[in-house]
Amino acid sequence: MFGKLCKYEFKSIGRTLVPIYLAVIAISILNAFLGMGSLANGYYNGLMSGLSFGRGFLSLIQTLSVIAYFGVLVAMSVLTLIVVIQRFYKGLLCDEGYLMFTLPVKPWQLITAKGVVAFVMSMASSLVAFASIFILVLGTAGTSRVFTAITDPQLWNAINSALAHVSTWPLLMFEFIILIIVSGLVQLYHMYFSMALGHLASKNRVMMSVIAFIAISMLFSFINGLVMIILGNVPSFQSFFRMIDTMPDTQGISLVMHLTFIGSVVYNAIQLAIFFFGTERILSKRLNLE
Amino acid sequence: MNQELITARGLTKNYGSKSALDHIDLTVGRGRIVGLLGPNGSGKTTFIKLLCGLLQPTSGTLEVNGNAPGVETKSVISYLPDRMYFADWMKACDLTDFFADFYVDFDRPKAMEMFSALGIQPNDRLKTMSKGTKEKVQLALIMSRKAQLYLLDEPIGGVDPAARDFILNTILTNYNENGTVMLSTHLISDIERVLDEAIFLQNGKVVRHDTVDNIREQEGKSVDQLFREIFAYGS
Numbered sequence: 001m002f003g004k005l006c007k008y009e010f011k012s013i014g015r016t017l018v019p020i021y022l023a024v025i026a027i028s029i030l031n032a033f034l035g036m037g038s039l040a041n042g043y044y045n046g047l048m049s050g051l052s053f054g055r056g057f058l059s060l061i062q063t064l065s066v067i068a069y070f071g072v073l074v075a076m077s078v079l080t081l082i083v084v085i086q087r088f089y090k091g092l093l094c095d096e097g098y099l100m101f102t103l104p105v106k107p108w109q110l111i112t113a114k115g116v117v118a119f120v121m122s123m124a125s126s127l128v129a130f131a132s133i134f135i136l137v138l139g140t141a142g143t144s145r146v147f148t149a150i151t152d153p154q155l156w157n158a159i160n161s162a163l164a165h166v167s168t169w170p171l172l173m174f175e176f177i178i179l180i181i182v183s184g185l186v187q188l189y190h191m192y193f194s195m196a197l198g199h200l201a202s203k204n205r206v207m208m209s210v211i212a213f214i215a216i217s218m219l220f221s222f223i224n225g226l227v228m229i230i231l232g233n234v235p236s237f238q239s240f241f242r243m244i245d246t247m248p249d250t251q252g253i254s255l256v257m258h259l260t261f262i263g264s265v266v267y268n269a270i271q272l273a274i275f276f277f278g279t280e281r282i283l284s285k286r287l288n289l290e
Numbered sequence: 291m292n293q294e295l296i297t298a299r300g301l302t303k304n305y306g307s308k309s310a311l312d313h314i315d316l317t318v319g320r321g322r323i324v325g326l327l328g329p330n331g332s333g334k335t336t337f338i339k340l341l342c343g344l345l346q347p348t349s350g351t352l353e354v355n356g357n358a359p360g361v362e363t364k365s366v367i368s369y370l371p372d373r374m375y376f377a378d379w380m381k382a383c384d385l386t387d388f389f390a391d392f393y394v395d396f397d398r399p400k401a402m403e404m405f406s407a408l409g410i411q412p413n414d415r416l417k418t419m420s421k422g423t424k425e426k427v428q429l430a431l432i433m434s435r436k437a438q439l440y441l442l443d444e445p446i447g448g449v450d451p452a453a454r455d456f457i458l459n460t461i462l463t464n465y466n467e468n469g470t471v472m473l474s475t476h477l478i479s480d481i482e483r484v485l486d487e488a489i490f491l492q493n494g495k496v497v498r499h500d501t502v503d504n505i506r507e508q509e510g511k512s513v514d515q516l517f518r519e520i521f522a523y524g525s
């Protein structure tokens with residue numbers, strides 16, 4: 001059942017986001033040849049300069065395609081956020097909720113499917129943004145130069161020797177990926193929990209959701225600040241960071257990084273648990289669709 | 291399977307300080323067509339929403355097939371809400387896919403048959419359909435399930451008399467023989483002929499629950515007349 005929920009979620013999010021992904025990639029390719037790419041490599045200058053109107057025309061197209069590029073990139077990030085919010089709000093808390101909450105599934109499955117799919121699609125949006133930048137670099141520098149640069153043995157030697165110093169780097173990498181996933185989910189469930197809290201109000205639910213979102217943000221930044229102040233005054237915590245210098249080699253820094261990553265994962269996981277179970281409880285026990 | 295289909299004991303639902311259902315006790319058996327009758331605000335929709343798990347009771351218990359509302363009851367209840375609950379980008383065939391995926395008792399060929407009787411093509415989008423057609427699509431999907439309990443909230447509320455007949459015929463010819471149909475309405479004269487039982491709700495209380503035959507015999511009047519008497523203004 002969970003897989004089926006995800007399937008429909010991908011379908012309904014994908015129909016909005018996939019077209020804009022294609023637009024981003026298409027405009028990146030256009031820019032790689034025409035816009036920012038050709039501004040740098042001057043490919044068309046020789047070609048068009050023979051024509052009297054050529055340069056003016058070319059620069060107009062270049063300007064337009066650069067504007068279009070930033071336009072779609074901004075549109076993609078804004079749209080991703082809006083769609084994620086809308087899929088939860090309209091998909092569970094408005095009329096579509098009558099369908100979803102009468103399916104033979106548990107509320108936590110609905111909430112998990114929303115979060116997992118929204119996370120994957122946010123990652124997809126980021127990947128598309130990276131891909132578009134890569135395409136631009138390819139266009140600007142030329143395929144062969146980029147290829148030589150990233151296959152340069154010196155570069156890889158440097159990376160290898162740096163990694164050799166930190167023997168635990170695969171573990172660090174793993175912790176870092178976990179941290180990205182957990183903190184990404186925290187952002188999503190922060191929004192979901194706010195909407196669930198707003199749903200408790202009998203009217204002005206959208207406004208109450210926004211207020212809940214801000215209140216939760218303030219609460220957690222207050223807690224963050226408080227924790228920082230307390231930790232800053234704990235002597236053992238200061239000596240913990242001094243280990244970077246006192247321990248031999250890179251052992252100190254890798255230990256500090258491990259503990260920082262693990263600590264951040266734990267802190268984020270606690271927030272995630274609060275947001276997730278809070279949302280689940282509200283939608284299980286206090287659901288009241290309009 | 292001998293137990294009653296629906297059992298409510300002391301069922302109460304409050305919205306804040308307002309009471310929508312007030313200590314309801316009732317049982318409903320299988321294979322019945324039951325009218326949930328009452329004026330606006332009498333608690334009909336609240337009762338249906340409690341049955342399908344869209345609301346949680348404030349106090350008291352409610353069981354369908356011996357289970358409190360949950361995954362088990364949702365898989366045997368086919369619910370028609372008083373609104374359109376599909377995303378309008380969906381096509382008719384997306385809806386049948388959706389139902390087939392989530393409900394094991396869904397009969398896809400039957401749904402397609404009803405669609406074609408309504409002149410709906412599988413690739414038609416909900417967005418392009420009229421309000422009345424959307425309602426019929428929803429009803430066709432709901433009635434294509436072989437459910438134990440069909441909960442229909444105001445199925446004939448907003449449609450013209452011809453569509454009303456179509457809807458009632460669809461309900462009568464398609465429901466699962468062992469299942470119970472519960473439909474809420476305040477348009478009693480239209481549905482009286484199909485009812486086995488009537489539940490009269492007033493201000494969140496059951497004021498009468500009887501078979502239609504008993505009502506006719508004992509009172510010597512139709513359910514519609516009785517309704518008008520019970521809910522006459524000033525009473």
